[in-house]
Amino acid sequence: MLEFERVSYQYPSEDFDIIDQLSFSVEPGSFHCIIGVSGCGKSTIFRMTNGLLQPKSGTIRVGGVPTTEQKHYCGYMPQKDMLFPWRTIGENLALPLEIQGETTKQERWELIDAALADVGLEGCRDKMPQELSGGMRQRAAFARTMLTGSHLLLLDEPFSALDFLTRISMQEWLLDQWQRHKKTILFITHDVEEAIFLSSSVLVVESTPIRALREIPVPMDYPRTRQDLARPEIVGLREQLVDMLRKQVTA
Ligand SMILES: Nc1ncnc2c1ncn2[C@@H]1O[C@H](COP(=O)(O)OP(=O)(O)OP(=O)(O)O)[C@@H](O)[C@H]1O
Ligand SMILES: [Mg+2]
Structure with missing residues (x-):
């Protein structure tokens, strides 16, 4: 589904490649979280995947095709500033459809109403983002990401600003x-x-710099419940991951 082949990136103001010959691939239909200490380059990987940044070298493919040769191949939810405060919720959701330009206004409103119902926000179409709670705004931003119609979704810390209870119910919802x-x-x-x-x-x-992503399988079937997190092997896995993050080195 997504494949990085020896991808490098250097910010113009830096004198090293923050992403250095990175290769990895992701199977269709999978769900992977990326973890790593702050500033290590995680969001940079997303910004290259969605075309906001151009790699210095290497190839990124989605569905086997280089991303430079296609459009609308991924939905992206950035780390912050997810909704435009001057647009209503409905107008925010209309954005990806307006950009694609393949729908009439009537079709757009039908798609938007269906997407809002899907995320439990019926009746919020004409509200402003600031009238919604944090969790509702996240669901609206997610609905907008879904409306891109893309099979690949890149979500950058979508729940980090939410309180604990809202966050765990959003995880189950997602x-x-x-x-x-x-x-x-x-x-x-x-x-x-x-x-x-x-x-x-x-x-x-x-x-x-990021030269590889280490893949650690999670030994749990879906659907999952939070009780599964108390299983001894899962508690052990959590400690293993925390240790890996603590040991992260800057070369
Ligand atoms: N536009 C830029 N110009 C120069 N350096 C940048 C730019 N954007 C990010 N960086 C640097 O590149 C590094 C990686 O940034 P990135 O946003 O990918 O980190 P991150 O892993 O997503 O961090 P966080 O977990 O804090 O969001 C950081 O050290 C950052 O200072
Ligand atoms: Mg980031």
Whole structure:
């Protein structure tokens, strides 16, 4: 579904490649969380995948085709500033459809109403983002990401600003959405337990510059419940991941 082949990236103001010949691939329909210390380059991987940044070298493919040769191949939910405050919720959701330009206004409103119902936000179409709670805004931003119609979704710390209870119910909600819509999801988080609960395998950044992602399988079937997190092998996995993050080196 997604494949990085010896991809490198250097920010113009830096004198080294923050991403250095990185190769990895992700199967269709999988759910992977990416974890790694702050500033290690996780969001940079997403910004190259969605075309906001151009790799210095290497190739990124989605569905076997280089991303430079296609459009609308992924949905992206950035780390912050998810909704435009001057647009209503409905107008925010209309954005990806307006950009694609393949729908009439009437068709757009039908798609938006269906997407809002899907995330439990019926009746919020004409509200402004600031009138919604944090969890509702996240669901609206997710609905907008879904409306891109892409099979690959890149979610950058979507739940980090939420309180604990809202966050765990959003995690359950997201797993349900993923299973119903059969998308491929890459999800950046700093929360090791969140990474375990969501992922089929966790992709760990062990060093900066990023030369590899270490894939750690999560030995739990879906659907999952939070009780599964108390299983001894899962508690052990959590400690293993925390240790890996603590040992992260800067070369
Ligand atoms: N536009 C930029 N110009 C120069 N350096 C940048 C730029 N954007 C990010 N960086 C640097 O690149 C590194 C990686 O940034 P990135 O946003 O990918 O980190 P991250 O792993 O997502 O961190 P966090 O977990 O804090 O979100 C950081 O050290 C950051 O300072
Ligand atoms: Mg980031």
